[in-house]
Amino acid sequence: MSEPASTAATTTYREALREALRDALRADERVFLMGEDVGRYGGSFGVSRGLLDEFGPERIRDAPLSESAFVGAGVGAALGDLRPIVEVMTVNFSMLALDQIVNTAASLSHMSGGQFHVPLVVRMTTGGGRQLAAQHSHSLEAWYAHVPGLRVLAPATIDDARWMLGAALDDPDPVIIFEHGSLYGMEGEPWEESPVRPIDLEHAVVRRAGRDVTLIASSQSVHVALAAAEVLVADGVEAEVVDLRVLRPLDGATIVESVTRTHRAVVVDEGWRSVGLSAEVSARIMEGAFYELDAPVERVCTLEVPLPYPKHLEDAALPQPQRVVDAVHAMGLGG
Amino acid sequence: MGDLRMPTLGADMTAGTLLEWHVAPGDAVHRGDIVATVDTDKAEIDIETFDDGVVDALVVEPGTRVPVGTVLATLRADGEVPRMAAPVAPEPAVAVPAPPPPAPSAAPVVSAPPVAAAAPAHRRRVSPLARRVAADLGVDLAAVTGTGPAGAITRVDVERATTTVPGTTVPGTTVPGRAAVERRSADERLASLRAAVAALMARSKREIPHYTVQRTIDLTAALDWLDAYNAGQPPARRLLPAALLLRAVALAAHDVPEVNGTYEDDTFHPAPDVTLGVAISLRQGGVIAPAIPNADALALPDLMSDLRELTARARRGVLRGTDLGGATLTVTSLGDQGADLVCGVIFPPQVALVGFGRIAERPVAVNGMLGARRTVIATLAGDHRVSDGHRGSLLLASLDHHLQEPDAL
Amino acid sequence: MTADDARTLVLRNLAEVAPEADLASLPADADLRTVLDLDSMDMFNLVTAISEESGIEIPDRDVGRLTSLDAAVGYLVGAPSAGA
Numbered sequence: 001m002s003e004p005a006s007t008a009a010t011t012t013y014r015e016a017l018r019e020a021l022r023d024a025l026r027a028d029e030r031v032f033l034m035g036e037d038v039g040r041y042g043g044s045f046g047v048s049r050g051l052l053d054e055f056g057p058e059r060i061r062d063a064p065l066s067e068s069a070f071v072g073a074g075v076g077a078a079l080g081d082l083r084p085i086v087e088v089m090t091v092n093f094s095m096l097a098l099d100q101i102v103n104t105a106a107s108l109s110h111m112s113g114g115q116f117h118v119p120l121v122v123r124m125t126t127g128g129g130r131q132l133a134a135q136h137s138h139s140l141e142a143w144y145a146h147v148p149g150l151r152v153l154a155p156a157t158i159d160d161a162r163w164m165l166g167a168a169l170d171d172p173d174p175v176i177i178f179e180h181g182s183l184y185g186m187e188g189e190p191w192e193e194s195p196v197r198p199i200d201l202e203h204a205v206v207r208r209a210g211r212d213v214t215l216i217a218s219s220q221s222v223h224v225a226l227a228a229a230e231v232l233v234a235d236g237v238e239a240e241v242v243d244l245r246v247l248r249p250l251d252g253a254t255i256v257e258s259v260t261r262t263h264r265a266v267v268v269d270e271g272w273r274s275v276g277l278s279a280e281v282s283a284r285i286m287e288g289a290f291y292e293l294d295a296p297v298e299r300v301c302t303l304e305v306p307l308p309y310p311k312h313l314e315d316a317a318l319p320q321p322q323r324v325v326d327a328v329h330a331m332g333l334g335g
Numbered sequence: 336m337g338d339l340r341m342p343t344l345g346a347d348m349t350a351g352t353l354l355e356w357h358v359a360p361g362d363a364v365h366r367g368d369i370v371a372t373v374d375t376d377k378a379e380i381d382i383e384t385f386d387d388g389v390v391d392a393l394v395v396e397p398g399t400r401v402p403v404g405t406v407l408a409t410l411r412a413d414g415e416v417p418r419m420a421a422p423v424a425p426e427p428a429v430a431v432p433a434p435p436p437p438a439p440s441a442a443p444v445v446s447a448p449p450v451a452a453a454a455p456a457h458r459r460r461v462s463p464l465a466r467r468v469a470a471d472l473g474v475d476l477a478a479v480t481g482t483g484p485a486g487a488i489t490r491v492d493v494e495r496a497t498t499t500v501p502g503t504t505v506p507g508t509t510v511p512g513r514a515a516v517e518r519r520s521a522d523e524r525l526a527s528l529r530a531a532v533a534a535l536m537a538r539s540k541r542e543i544p545h546y547t548v549q550r551t552i553d554l555t556a557a558l559d560w561l562d563a564y565n566a567g568q569p570p571a572r573r574l575l576p577a578a579l580l581l582r583a584v585a586l587a588a589h590d591v592p593e594v595n596g597t598y599e600d601d602t603f604h605p606a607p608d609v610t611l612g613v614a615i616s617l618r619q620g621g622v623i624a625p626a627i628p629n630a631d632a633l634a635l636p637d638l639m640s641d642l643r644e645l646t647a648r649a650r651r652g653v654l655r656g657t658d659l660g661g662a663t664l665t666v667t668s669l670g671d672q673g674a675d676l677v678c679g680v681i682f683p684p685q686v687a688l689v690g691f692g693r694i695a696e697r698p699v700a701v702n703g704m705l706g707a708r709r710t711v712i713a714t715l716a717g718d719h720r721v722s723d724g725h726r727g728s729l730l731l732a733s734l735d736h737h738l739q740e741p742d743a744l
Numbered sequence: 745m746t747a748d749d750a751r752t753l754v755l756r757n758l759a760e761v762a763p764e765a766d767l768a769s770l771p772a773d774a775d776l777r778t779v780l781d782l783d784s785m786d787m788f789n790l791v792t793a794i795s796e797e798s799g800i801e802i803p804d805r806d807v808g809r810l811t812s813l814d815a816a817v818g819y820l821v822g823a824p825s826a827g828a
Contacts, residue, residue: 291467293463294483295483330484568804570788570802671777672781672783
């Protein structure tokens, strides 16, 4: 991400995810992919295209339209020492599998005193911006980030899309990976071929350094924040952008460390404002950096409506760079 | 292995500034060793470790002001492997440059007084950071004009205000909270001590319903005993009358336990031992009340020696953390230059304060005869939530009783 | 002990006890307790230090005679030195 792409952009977020799947399937025979339309159709968002031909129907398994059934089957397979990767088409649909994920996958290790681990990885699409309306567009990451026993990842970059999956499979306990629907087509430079190992599934990172205000975001919202930061340059405001990457366990230290330097924070989150991720981040700042704050923490979130279908209404509901810029201006910076 | 934390050096202390480390990572330390110096609002305090071990890492840098309870350094048991020296660095996405210095203000801003007309009912808008920086720099927020949203005072406003106040410094290239370790000047220290005393005494008068009782105590027997004792001692081993008075107070506190303890959360917590606070006036101004732990268990010579060392440390401004730990009863003694009696103000959260005026020859009637005898007027200021005048009087009676039997002291 | 020695000794220890005092302008006959605001602990420390440095025993009953700089010097000059 550090150098401008002078030559042609050569890959996408989707390619990175597919390569991660291919890599995992090759590396360990116990790994298999299961979900609606992941085989013949190549995945609702095209992530698993070609994998059926390469790995066969035993390992690329089309599932019936029952999230509770195939996520539950994934839990059972994980208990049986396989390494299932279960794809749920959208986080909205995952509500049907909440019981399997929260009551079973997340709890068994604790309830069995550590005798049973559930090395399950669930991938799901999240987020709006593609005119898919309320039942396919919500950002419910916070529901899962609330639950002890889960690790919750939100790759925002091609590199994280490429490398987080393998590390998630190495985790003996369940991991949820959120892939934002608007990021699949994101083009960029090829991923780092030899990333620092082990892959970090613990920390947030600073994607852009700045001294005046910290913009804290995850997933697609990181790109909203980065776009806002570019606009703010013209106002003489240097915004720092923190990509949370891991929503549970949340890396409060990096947030607090950044805010301690900039003394102002705006949380950008595609979830709703009430009782969500942005509320949690704001609380962490209050707890860890209250005496560093030069202004109240601001939040830019999706408006509190089920996401509308018409493009102009959907755009109005979702966090946009201009809303972030306005929030920063309202703090007395730039504007 | 315990961590070393910012101790609370008095009930009114909420934060302190680490001034100096006296140890480095890898140093072996033992319980009681002085490991760091901390600046409270009242004084520079040497703080001690309560554990034996090896210093693992110094977490807080000198010059940093941190809340009470903050881990200052980590300790490990001798032989234990060092913990990770630093927290795992985040994935190095972008190098983070050090923040540049705050832009110099274009021109000195003439501070305007706060707007009195149509003053809002709510508290002035001051950011937490601005409040902290103002406290660090000794800036009076009432004289700062806020330029933030809705007129809020932000850090920039505070820093700007310092350029118009002589004697204060603008932190040049340093980031607030990481200011270079500049010890405060005598004037700043005095102002800060004054403010701390003001806050504590105002709280006392606001919260504690005081009552006061007094009793004139004949010190003839005690001082005769003292003269006889001192006659055979070299100067360094003599006793002062103050030591006798403190000893008698410590013993009397056992007889009337309602005066010895603290009042917190609407409840009186009697103390099993007497940690005796001693109000020490500083000639430059201000008063500080360090404590002698377990004063009731100390023999007179030990008490005298503790008092002497404590006074010396207080006067030099180098008190230790344990000197300021949780007095359960305080004594103020005006000394022989002082007034006849003192009706003192209780140090919260304590519940009583014993005051002694000057020791002087006064006319006293004894057995129907008037004579001139050396007496002291003792007072007790008590917290009416915990005790009443009757019990307070009994405390003074007990004090009198102990002072009439100096051999038993 | 000469008067000059005694004066130097007293002044040096006064400076220890009352570091904030301007001893150069201290009148030689001024009452130390009043002018320098010394309390009994200060006097205790002053007498102890002078006694230990000079070797002159200062009985407790004589402490009250060290009221001023002149008085202290006079006392020390007239006192039998431990070493003499």
